[in-house]
Amino acid sequence: MTDISITEVERELAGLLPSFVHGGVAQCGSLPGELLAEEANQAQPYGKKRLEEFTTTRLLVRSLLEKLGQAALPLLSGRHREPIWPKGVVGSITHSGGIVIALVARQEDCQSLGVDLECRGGLVAKLFDKIFRPEERAKLLDLDEENQSKSALQLFSAKEAFYKAQFPMTHRFVGFEALSLSLPTKTGNIACTVVADEIREVFKGRDIRLTVTSTCQFALAFCYVQ
Numbered sequence: 001m002t003d004i005s006i007t008e009v010e011r012e013l014a015g016l017l018p019s020f021v022h023g024g025v026a027q028c029g030s031l032p033g034e035l036l037a038e039e040a041n042q043a044q045p046y047g048k049k050r051l052e053e054f055t056t057t058r059l060l061v062r063s064l065l066e067k068l069g070q071a072a073l074p075l076l077s078g079r080h081r082e083p084i085w086p087k088g089v090v091g092s093i094t095h096s097g098g099i100v101i102a103l104v105a106r107q108e109d110c111q112s113l114g115v116d117l118e119c120r121g122g123l124v125a126k127l128f129d130k131i132f133r134p135e136e137r138a139k140l141l142d143l144d145e146e147n148q149s150k151s152a153l154q155l156f157s158a159k160e161a162f163y164k165a166q167f168p169m170t171h172r173f174v175g176f177e178a179l180s181l182s183l184p185t186k187t188g189n190i191a192c193t194v195v196a197d198e199i200r201e202v203f204k205g206r207d208i209r210l211t212v213t214s215t216c217q218f219a220l221a222f223c224y225v226q
Helices: 006-014 036-043 048-067 125-131 133-141 145-170 197-203
Strands: 021-025 087-095 099-108 114-117 180-183 192-194 207-214 218-225
Touching: 006 099, 006 125, 006 192, 006 218, 021 048, 021 197, 048 087, 048 207, 087 145, 099 218, 114 145, 125 145, 125 218, 133 145, 133 180, 145 180, 145 207, 145 218, 192 197, 192 207
Parallel strands: 087 114
Antiparallel strands: 021 099, 087 099, 114 218, 180 192, 207 218
8 A cells, every 4th residue: 555645635634624623644653752551551452553553643632632622631442443532522533544634623513523534546346336325336337437436435435434423423333335425526525315224313403514535645535413
């Protein structure tokens, strides 16, 4: 997997986030500092790569929480490896291609956040049946090869971002079929419909915002729920 440009990720992320969301980007292993004691204890069994990602995300999140006026608190993982955010805070983490992204916001401003970064080149048409609903596949197959590849990665990243946003609200594992997506507009907005019975009621009447951007190196998706 080719490392992606941190400068491009920073630029694209800045264009996705509303003013109430604080976001940060870092190269894995690049931030000075150490894990807090409870974080270090949880990370003891981790291999080198996972420990580097875990450490970088925690240091990055700590700097973002300071912008919310939060003290340095340990950011531990739950039994499903989900981040356990401080009370009154929502957030999301993603890493790919040697890059880590973290987002935080006050829960009074939004119910949940999700972010996802995907490198180009890993999603092929033979996987469409496993990832996309029939109506989504039909839209993708109508596109030429270049736009099909680009839009498919954008939709995949959007589904991942939604999954990260929905889990703190539902505490449920759902598949890719749980959400029906439109193709992105020119501005990257994606219309979505929650179709999974087990989580539909949770999102009834709520505003789900999904936005995606992409370059020749990656796709980046952002989701928030109000």
